[in-house]
Amino acid sequence: MVDQLFFNPIYIIGIGLAAAFFLGFFHRGTLAPRIIMVAVTAAFTIISLAWMQAFLLQGQTAEHGQAAAQVFTAGFQPPFSINLRMGAEEAFLTLLINISGLLGGIYLLDTLKKMGSHAVSVFIILIMGMNGIIMTRDIFNLFVFMEIVSIAVAGLIVLQKETNSLAAGFKYMIAAGIISVFLLLGIILAYAVGGSLNIDFLTAADLPGAKAGMIALFFLVIALLLELKPFPANGWALDVYDAAPAGVSAILAAAGSAAAYYALVKILPLGSSSHYTLVAAAGAVTFLGSNLLGLKQHRGRRLLGYSSVGQVGLLLIILGFSEVLGAQRDYIAAGIILSHSLAKAILFWLAGMLKQDGLEAWAALRKKPILLILFGSAVFALVGFPPFPSFFAKWELILLLNGGRFYLWSAVILGASFLEAVYLFRWFGYALKMDNEKLAEPEAPLFRLLPPIVFGILLYGAGWYMGSILEGFANFSYIPLAFILFLALIDRLPAWIKNTVSIAGVTFYIIDLYPRLEGDLLRLIFAGIFLIGAVLTLLSGYYYKGRRAGFYPLALTMFAGLAVLIEAANLLEFFYGWELMTIGSYFLLIRGKKSMPHGYSYMLFSVGGSFAMLFGFSLAAAGAGSIAMSALTGVTVLPMLAYSLMLVGFLTKTASVGLHIWLPGAHGEAVADIHFMASAILLKAGVFGLITVLLGMGAEASYTGPILFVLGWIGALSALLGNISASFQESAKRLLAWSSIGQLGYIVFGLATMSHLGWLIAISYSVTHFLYKGILFLVIGGIALKLGTPYMYKMGGLIKRMPFSFLAVLIAIITLSGVPPLVGFAAKWITYNLIISEGIYYQGFIVLISGIVAFLYLFRMIYTMFLGQLKDNLRTVREINIWFLIPVYLLLAAIMVLSFFPNMLLRPVGEMLSGYFPDGAIAWTGTLGTTRLGYYDGGAIMYVIGGIFVAALLFFFSLRKRTQQVKQFNIFYSGEAPSRPELSHFSYNFFAHYQKAIGVLTLPLVTNFWNWLSGILHGTADFFRRIYTGNGQTYAYHLVLYIVVVFFLQRGGM
Amino acid sequence: MNFGSLALGLGFLLILIGFWGLLTQKNLIKIVIGFSVVDTGVHIIMVGIGYLQGRTAPILDAALMQRTAAAGNQAGASADVGSLIVDPVPQALVLTAIVIGLGITALLLAYVVRLHEQRQSLDISSYEDLKW
C-alpha cells in the first residue's frame, strides 16, 4: 500500500504552487532556483513512481491490490469539493509527465538560467498543471489546470526574445483563448443540466438525454479535441513546436499530448457513442492529413510538429474505438503514448543540440554516434518497429479493429503510418549518409545528453515490458537480442574479435536449434540457408581490418530476425522476427557509399509490405480467433484480400516485378559480404514467408485461382525482366542484383503452381541460388572491393591474376545457367516436367526463355571481368582476400556434391513435399530420377560428360603439339599490335544490339509509376499545407470553422 | 422576459461581436480586445445560466433564514434554503474564469508589446514567417 502521508498526490499540487511562489524571492541568475526545480520535479517523479510501482506490483483491482486513491480537498466530499484520483492510469501518466519534467528541466538548465528565476517557476507550474489535468475529477478544475498549462507554455515562450517564437506564442494564446471560451460554455451548460461539476456525478446525470446536455457535451468534447490539435485546425500548434525552445517543445510533445489526451479520456464517458465516433473520425483525419502534409516539410523541428500532431491523431482513433478495443484500449494507448512521448522528446532534444534545422543538417548527428543511435531508435519507435512499445500497440490495434470489421479504419491507420515512415526514413537516411563536413558538431554537454539517453533506455525497456505482458509474446526468447546488446557494448573492439564472437554465437544457436527442428525439413532447409549462410558471411568478415563500427549488432539483428521467423510460435512472433530482420537489413544495405536513396526505397517497400502483411495477418486472426500460425490455414474473413495482402508483403522482400525497384540499387551499392547476406540469404526470407502463406492457403478454394494466376505471372515476368535488365548493366554488382530478381522470379513461379514439382523447383532453387549466388557475390564483391570499382569495363583479363576466383565463378555460372552436368540443370529439367504436366504453358514458356536470357549476362560478366585484355593498372593485382575464398570454396564443394548426387537434395525435399502435394512426385533409383514424362540421371550425366571431356583432352594431348604461350597483344589485329588493352577489350555496352531490338521491355515503367505516385502525394501535400498561412487570424478562423463544420456534421449524423 | 434570458442574449451577442473583432481586425490590440469581449460574453452567459427568477443572493444571513421559515410556513413544511437562493457555484466559477481571462488577456498584451518591440508593427500579417 502506498503511504498517503508521504506520497499523497495532492503534494504535487501543493509543492508545485509553493515552490513557484517562493521562487519569486530569488534573484535572477542564481543557481538555487534551478536546484529547487530539479528537486521539485524529482519529488513529483518519486510520488508518481511510488504509486506506479504499487499498481504494477499489486495490480489495481485485485482483492489485496492497491485501489485507486481518491483525494478530497477542503474537508468535504464531492460534489461539494474538488477531488483528485490516483489510479493506475493516472500514476502512469503523471509518471511520464514528471520524468519528462525532471529530465526536460535538466535539459533546459542553461536556457532557464538565461531566462531567470521567473521562468523556473513558470516551468514548475507547467508540470504541476499537467499533473492536475491528469488527476482532477472536476471539470471546472480541469479547465483551470488547462488554462494554467496554456499560460505557462505561453509564459515560457514570451521570455524568448525572438520574433518567430513570440509570434508563435501569440498565435498559441489566441487559439487557447478561443478553446477556453468553448470549454467554459460547455462546463457551465453541463453544470446547468447535470447539476454538478464532478465527472463521476455528471456521468450518472445522463447528459446525452437532454438537448442542452448534448450541446454541453458538444462544447466540452470539441474544446478538448481542439486542445489536441486536430488537423487541419492546428497551424498554431505547429508553430509552437517549431519556435518554442527545443526543451519546451519536447515537454509539450511528450507530456502535454498525454495530458490533453487523458482529459478527453475522462470527459468522453459523459457522452454517447456518437461522440466516440466523432473523436475517432477527427483522429483519422488528423493522422492521415498531418502525415501527408509532413511529406513536404524540410525543417526538422516543424516536421516533428507534424509528426506529433499525427501521433495524437492516432491516439484519438484509439480513444474513439474504446468500445471495440475494450480492455486492450489502455494497453494500446499506453504503447502509443510511450513510444510517441519518449521518441518525440528525444527528437526535440536532439533538435535542440543542432545549429541548423534543415533535415539535411541532421547529418551532423553522425559526429556523435550516440546521438545517431538515439535518433534511429526514436524513428523506428515512431513507425512501430520492434522492440519498441508501438510495435505491440499497433499489432493489437489492427488486430482488434479488423476483428471488429473496421477494415477501412485500419487501412487509414496503416496508410497514415506509412506516410509517416516516408518522411521519417528520408530524414534518417539524410542523417546517416548526407555529407556532414561543413556542419558544426552538435552541442551536447552532459546535462543535455543525459535526458535523451535516459529516454532511449526507457524506450527499449518499455518495449520489453509491453511485450512481456502481451499474451502471445510472453514466451518470446530474448537471448538472441541480449547477445546483440552484448555485441553493441563491445563495439569498440577490433572487428576480428567481434567476428569471432558472432560466429561463436550463431554456431551455438545452430547447435541449440537443430534438435528442435529435426524432422521438419522445410524449416531445416531455411534455417540452414539463414544460419549457415550467416556463418559463411561472417567468416568472410575476417577480411575487414579495423573496427567496423556498428556492423555486428546490426548484422546479427538481421540474422536474429531470420531465426525468429523459423522458430515463430505464432503470427506475432513471426511478424516481430520479420520486422527485426528488416531493421538489420536496412542498416546493412544503407552502409554503402551511395546507398542513401536505395536504403530508403528498401525501407519504404519493406514498411509498406509489412503493413500489408499485418493487415493480412489480422484478417486471418480475426477468422481463426487466435494468432497461432495455424490461423493462416483456411482464412475465413475476406480470404482473398487477406492472402493477397500477405503475399504482397512477402513479395516486397523477394523483389518481384512491380515491387522490385529498390533491389538493384540497394544490392548494387552494398559491400561484398553484405551483398551476400542481402541477396543469397535475405531474399529467402520472402520465399519462406510465401511458402508459409501458400501452405495455409492451399489451392482448393475458389479465390485461390486468380491469386495463383497473378502470382505465377508475377514470377514469370520477374524472371524475364530481371534477366533482361541484368544483361544491360555495366556494374557487376547491379548485374547480380538484377539477376537475383530473375532467380527469385523462378521461385515465385514455382510456388504459384501449387504442385509437387513447382515447389520442388522453388525449394531446390532456394538452396542452389544460395550456393551459386553466394559464390558470385563473394567473389565479385571481393574483386570490386579490391579494384575499387564494380564497373566491368574497367576490368578484364583477371583470369591471369585471380585464377581461383575465375574457377569459382565459372562453376557458379554453369550452375546458374542450368547447363548440364552441374546441379543447376536439375531445376531446368524439373521445370519442363512441371510446365507440361501442369499445363502452364505460357508462364512456363516465359520462364524458359528467361533461362536462356541468363546466358547473356553470365557470359558478359565472366568475359568482361576475367577474360579479354588485362588492363595496365591491374597487372599487379593479387587474388581476392583469402577470407572470401574460404566460404566460396565451401559453397563450391556443396555444388559439386549436389551435382553428382542431386538426389541428396531432391529426394528428401520431394518426400517432404509429398505430404502436401502427393501427385507428380519424382521416383528415385540411385541418382536416376523419373517422372511420368521423362528421366534424368545426374550421376550418369556427370560421368558421361566427364568421360567425354577427358577423352577429348587426352586425344588432344596425344597429338603432342609444341605449344607456345604468347603475350597479351599477340592477336590477329589487321597485322597491327593493339597499343592499349582498353582499345581491344570489347566490354562497354556489350549488348547494344540486343538493347536496340528489345530494350523497350526494360523501360523503367515500374519506377516511373512509383515516382508518379510519389509525385502526386508530394504535390498534394505541398498544395494543402498552404492552409498554414502563418497568420494567427487564419488559424483562429480554422478553429471556428472546424467547430462549425463538426457541429453540422454531428447534427447531420444524429 | 426575465433577467436570465436577457443575460443569455446579451452574452451571446457579446460573443458574436467579440468573434467578429477577433477574426476581422488586423491590429493585434484590437484582436486582444475582441478576445476580451468574447470572454466577457461568456462570463455573462455563465451568470445568466446560474440566475433564477425571483430568488435572492446566496448569502446565508438572518433575513434569508426568516424568508426560509416563512416559505416553510406557507408550504406547511420546513423549506430548503436552497430553493430560495440562486445557485452559488456558477458565480464562483465566473470569478475564477474572470481571473483566468484576465491572465490570458494580460499575457496576450505582453506578447503584443514584445512583438511590437521586435518589428514596430501591430499588424498581425507582419508575423507570418513561420508557415507551411
Add this chain to the structure above:
Amino acid sequence: MSSFGSVPVKILYALLSIFIVMNIGLLLQGVTRKIYARVSKRIGIRFYQPYIDLVKNYFLRDLVSHGVMFYLGPIFRLTSGVGMILFIPLIYGSPVFSNFSFSGDAVLVLYFMFFGTLGMALGSGESGQPYSAIGVARGLAQVTAAEIPLILSFLAVFIQYQTLSISTIVGAQQGGFMHWTMITNPLATATALLAFLGSMMRSPFDVVLAPQEIPIGPPTEYHGAFLGILQTNRAIFPIAKTILYVNLFFGGAGNWFEFIIKAFLLYMWSVVVGTVFPRYRVDHSIRWFLKVPLALGLLSIIFLQIG
C-alpha cells in the same frame, strides 16, 4: 534402359556412332560448299576438301596458346558435340545406337547444346581478340530470340506426346509418315523449321561468324590442331541437331540409310535458305524471330490446348 552391354562395349559403339556421324557431317559440308559455289557461278572445291583441311590442321606442328581457358575452349566445344550425339538415340529401336541416352531425356540434349557454346565463348574470350567477343555477344543475343520458336515448338511436341523422352516420341510416330509430327502438328513443325534456321549458323542468321565482317568471330584466334578440333565438332554438331529435329518432327530414323536421307534433306533446308537470303543484322534477326515464328509457336500450343 541401361540394360545393354558393359561399359567398354558401350564405349566402342559410341566411338562408332561418332565416326559415322562425323563422316556424314564432313561430306555434307563438302557438298554444301559446292552448292554455294555453284549458285554463285564458281566451280568450287572438291567435295572431300573438308577431309583434307581437317588432316592438314591436325598435322600442323605448332600451337599458340593464350591461356588455360583458351586451350580448353575447343575441348569444351567437342565435348558438347560428341555428348549431343551420345545423348540422342540415333537409330530408333537400336539399343546400340541409343548410346548414353539413358542419362537424360530431350531436356538434357536441349541444355547440353549450350555447354560447348559456353566453353567456346570463354576460350575465345581469353584470347583477348575483340572480334571474338563481338561474335559471342551477337551469338548470345540472337540465340535468346531463336530459342523462342525452338522452345515453343519443342514444348508443343512434348505436350502432344505427353513425354520428354526422345525415343518415346519417335515411337509414337511409327507406322507411316502420316503419323509424323510434321503431319499431326504442322504448326509446331513449321515453327521448328524456322528455329532450325536460327541455330545452323547460316545466312541469314550467320552474324555470329560473319566472315568478312569480324574475321570469323569466336574462332578467330584458333588455328592448327585447335581449329582441327573445332572443325571436327562442326561436322558432328549440326548433324546432332538435325537428328534431334528428325526424331521429334520427322519420324526418327529406323536405320542408317533413313538417318542419312532425312539428315541430308533437313540439312539442305538451311543451305537453300542460306544461299538465297543475305545476312541479317542482330537486331533485325531478333525482331524477325519475335514476329512470325513466335506467333506460329504460340498458335501451335493454342491449337493443342483447344484440340
